[in-house]
Amino acid sequence: MIRMTEPSKITSQSVPDHQPAAGGIAARARASVGPKYLSGLNPEQREAVETLDGPVLVLAGAGTGKTRVLTTRIAHILSQGRARPGEILSVTFTNKAAREMKHRLGQMLGHAVEGMPWLGTFHSIGGRILRTHAELAQLKSNFTVLDVDDQVRLLKQLLQAENIDDKRWPARMLAGLIDGWKNRGLMPSQVPSGEAAMFANGKGGKLYTSYQERLKILNAADFGDLLLENIRIFREHPDILRQYQQRFKFILVDEYQDTNVAQYLWLRLLSQAPAKPAAPAVIPGRVEDANYDVQLHVGESSSESDDRDSGLDAAHRPGMTVAPPAGPTKNICCVGDDDQSIYGWRGAEVDNILRFDHDFPGAKVIRLERNYRSTGHILAAASHLIAHNEGRLGKTLRTEDVEGEKVTVTGAWDSEEEARGIGEEIEQLQRQGEKLNEIAILVRASYQMREFEDRFVTLGLPYRVIGGPRFYERAEIRDALAYLRVINSPADDLAFERIVNTPKRGLGDATVQMLHDHARKRRIPLFEAARAVVETDELKPKARGSLRDLVAQFDRWRAQREVTAHTDLAQIVLDESGYTEMWQKDRSADAAGRLENLKELVRSMEEFENLQGFLEHISLVMDRDGGAEEDAVSLMTLHSAKGLEFDNVFLPGWEEGLFPSQRTLDEQGRAGLEEERRLGHVGLTRARRRAKLYFATNRRIHGTWSTTIPSRFLDELPAANVEITESRGGSAWGGTGGYGASRFDDMEAFGSSYSTPGWQRAQANRNRGGGRGGGGGFEEEASSFSPSSSSPDFGSFSSRRRGPMTIEGELVAKSTGTTSEFSLSDRVFHQKFGYGRVTKIDGNKLTIAFDKAGEKKVVDSFVQRA
Secondary structure (H helix, E strand, O other): OOOOOOHHHOOHHHOOOOOOOOOOHHHHHHHHOOOHHHOOOOHHHHHHHHOOOOOEEEEEOOOOOHHHHHHHHHHHHHHOOOOOHHHEEEEEOOHHHHHHHHHHHHHHHOOOOOOOOOEEEHHHHHHHHHHHOHHHHOOOOOOEEOOHHHHHHHHHHHHHHOOOOOOOOOHHHHHHHHHHHHHOOOOHHHOOHHHHOOOHHHOHHHHHHHHHHHHHHOOEEOHHHHHHHHHHHHHHOHHHHHHHHHHOOEEEEOOHHHOOHHHHHHHHHHOEOOOOOOOOOOOOOEEEOOOOEEEOOOOOOHHHHHHHOOOOOOOOOOOOOOOOOOOOEOEEEEEEOHHHOOOHHHOOOOHHHHOHHHHOOOOEEEEEOEOOOOOHHHHHHHHHHHOOOOOOOOOOOEOOOOOOOOEEEEEEEEHHHHHHHHHHHHHHHHHOOOOHHHEEEEEOOHHHHHHHHHHHHHHOOOEEEOOOOOHHHOHHHHHHHHHHHHHHOOOOHHHHHHHOOOOOOOOOHHHHHHHHHHHHHHOOOHHHHHHHHOOOOOOOHHHHHHHHHHHHHHHHHHHHOOOOOHHHHHHHHHHHOOHHHHHHHOOOOOHHHHHHHHHHHHHHHHHOOOHHHHHHHHHHHHHOOOOOOOOOEEEEEOHHHOOOOEEEEEEOOOEOEOOOEHHHHHHHHHHHHHHHHHHHHHHHOOEEEEEEEEEEEEEEEOOEEEEOOEOHHHHOOOHHHEEEEEOOOOOOOOOOOOOOOOOOOOHHHOOOOOOOHHHHHHHHHHHHHOOOOOOOOOOOOOOOOOOOOOOOOOOOOOOOOOOOHHHHHHHHHHHOOOOOOOOOOOEEEEOOOEEEEEEEEEOOEEEEEEOOOEEEEEEHHHEEEO
16 A cells, blocks of 8 residues: 655655666666766776866876866866856966867867857966956056067166166076066065075166066066966955956866966965955955965065975975965866976976865865876886985876887997987888887987987988977077188178177177178178278277277188187187177076087087088088978977877987986985986876987087986886897997997998998908907996907906907998099199199098198098099
């Protein structure tokens, strides 16, 4: 019998809440009609998407689908009706990432996401807020955002007004300091006095104040102001802060590990629950209300900050303390990877992500550890390496893919052999059908690229430099080459015009225009026009004197060219012209790198017989201009590789001092070492199928050859996932035969045989010597130029030497196995030395007795039959 209850007597307890049983009919039916955008997500990814309430930190390792999780989470919020598009704040670091997110959302939801005005970069969103409230920052809504060049020009004006020597205290250095202060959320009044004293004998703070005042007069802001002024407005006007807190129901942040202090403060303010209207007054440097307590103590020492917040690590962020909020926080989701925080040098604070659960109590941490990019051996090596870091939240990448090839470690004798070996490996991969677009070389320092660029030109391999210009296209290299071009050819007007006032000589546009006019009238080169003009009174005395000195310098350098090695001449020119000194006095962040590039340029000239041959080679390098769609090897620094992936990744230069960088270790200590290790982790995880590490036994550092030590990071790799291989480019580190076997011991390394006399002699020596010596540790052996030892000892640390084999090998390598088309006694003509007769032939090198210049040694490509 069915018992019925009167409707008026039914209570809520009579009908218990119901949830479909796991695996039951209802649960399976609901899953079958669920949103399509959730299909294909693994359990961790799905949890990150569906956990919408409260603070969430998604620790997303490399290749774990971070972008997919972020965009799917936005789609889930919209499809569930939890917020409208205009109520979601989603910030990224690049415009490219923002465009990609919008594109993916459009595909998921079936329409373009035009209604998401608050999806963009930190600066674009900050700029939009600032334009809305421009009057509160003493600006108009149509204010101009200055670029770096405009900033430097404005700061130069301020330095001149204060009678500060801009050579001793460059404007670019001050721009870097101000940008650093703004990245830390510091207004002029909040800069610590010790830091202000770093510039112009304590005038740094005053100049910062004058700069900000001048910006207001010009109705302008720089990029740092786009967030700094936001923070100030939010602090001083809690009603405006409350408007945005109420507007944004959900906040999502990409690459949270790369946020700086200003970005962190901006997010902390917006991520708090809206305050009650009757909140206490907010003063600069302090934000507090009835619902939460956020204290921003700016301009104090780190020790004071530590006393105020016992939970703050001593090395956290000088000048700022943030107490944990007392009230609820909004629905904020930060996605990032503490193991990929590699931008500390530009203000990024890895502590922001490490302290997430402290800043947002009750936060849920979700780890994405399933990697969809790399093979098992690569992931195991990367995970084992990064596990040596102490400052990390901890996760282990894994894959369900095949183990794949082991990570290889290869030693080379020097950087030239390193480039040659990598070049040959790339050619081998190309023969196996690999696309060049799926091959990348990731270097620690930009000057390492020069060896590879030259090698690729020699091999005819297309390449592109990502994240910056190619080596010979860098401004400092073009300037140095311009000096050398004028020495080689005084009629090179383009080169002369480039350096006539570089470094500054007081020869402005008016002087250059006068030289052009004079040159056109007399139909002579600019250099000859300069020689003529300095003998007249057309120029002012100071400009005339500077130009006369420059002409005299070029005449002197041109005379030295006949008696001085071209490498020494290049160094003399850079020093005497003042160009090296110009960069030594430059206090900008990239000045040291430019000086290293100049040293690398001089070193690269050693491979050429003379200045003309070097410049001819450069013209070939510069002439190559492949299209963006061309199949080409990618060449970039490790910092530029973040977010990219390739099937094959080469990682050269894993040596102490270079990687980890000695400068980073000296300046930042253990924190710097851990960031360098994170950089190595990033490099390894760029590879899908193959990761190949290289180190050189000898490398030119600061212009001097030095014996290097393999990087400590190599010993932190797991032996089970690493394979030691021999360089294809020639002799490598170690070998029981001393410094390593000759590059001619293995015919296969060349891919073909040669029939030149030098090659035949090298092979005969190899056969007489009984083959290669084997492998083993580094040996201290006698010089190849000392009397030969008869000891046949092949054991470790023996005194056995290779005899003349290496010498012969070097000769063969330099002649490149080519034979000259000229014969003895041929009559030839040389553009510089005139007519002469061939007296000796060595490969493609000719010794010629010239009628007037005497006996000279030249490359046969520089002469023609008479």
